[in-house]
Amino acid sequence: MRFPGGGVGRCCGRVLALLVLAAPLAAGAQGWGGSLGASSDYVYRGLTQSDNLPAGQADIHYYSQSGWFAGLGTTSVKRDPSDTVTLEFDPYAGYQWLFAKDWSSRVAAVHHDYPWNNTGRHYNYEELSGTLAYADRLFATVAFSPDTSIIDRRTSVTGRATLAYDLALHQPLPHAFSLNAGVGYYDLRWAVNTGYVYWNAGLGYDFRRVQLDLSYIGTDGTARQLFYGGMAVNRLVGTVLWHF
DSSP states (O other): OOOOSSTTTTTTTSTTOOTTTOSOOOTTOOEEEEEEEEESSOEETTEESSTTSOEEEEEEEEEOTTSEEEEEEEEEEOOSTTSOOEEEEEEEEEEEEEEETTEEEEEEEEEEBOTTOGGGGGGOEEEEEEEEEETTTEEEEEEEEEEEEEEOSSOEEEEEEEEEEEEEEEEEOGGGEEEEEEEEEEEEHHHHSEEEEEEEEEEEEEETTEEEEEEEEEEOHHHHHHSOTTOBOOEEEEEEEEEO
């Protein structure tokens, strides 16, 4: 059973950012594991979280034979051009299971925290997600948060409910390459009375414990109108991960 990380993690949501369930899961992969990596930009649901700068990433986790798992992801962040570079921490836990041939699912809860950024503390929020996977190739995820904060060009709101819907594809290719693509919709109707579409498409390459990804990430016009400072990205993002 293989899941991309972070909701649709590798495809769309965080494009190889490690924050939530970052390491790929394989059947029988119980015990401790983790990864270290770097990305040319930390992008979450089509929005840069590192002010369009490179970001370092790390993850450590434990998966039990019964299907329970828990871990901690972290990445460098710069949520605002006036901020200094700090860290985001994401402790998570969940459960995954197989329920039919080629079908698997996962539920997970994560807390997003910015402990060393005083202006970022109001960004702290919780999120619950559920993923349905088919044949380790197609992944559908719904994520709900009861207390997200949104700062856009017009207003700043805190503690609002949000929903995110993601569909991701991971297609292995010859010679250790893979095709990764995804599309998502971030529903912000309870925060700013609208939502926006984000997407990605790119190639991955696995060499032993090292994983490379190059993806083009895009957002729709609504996102670019909502968020200031070039937060909504339309660019190539490269990532390298070392799994242990």
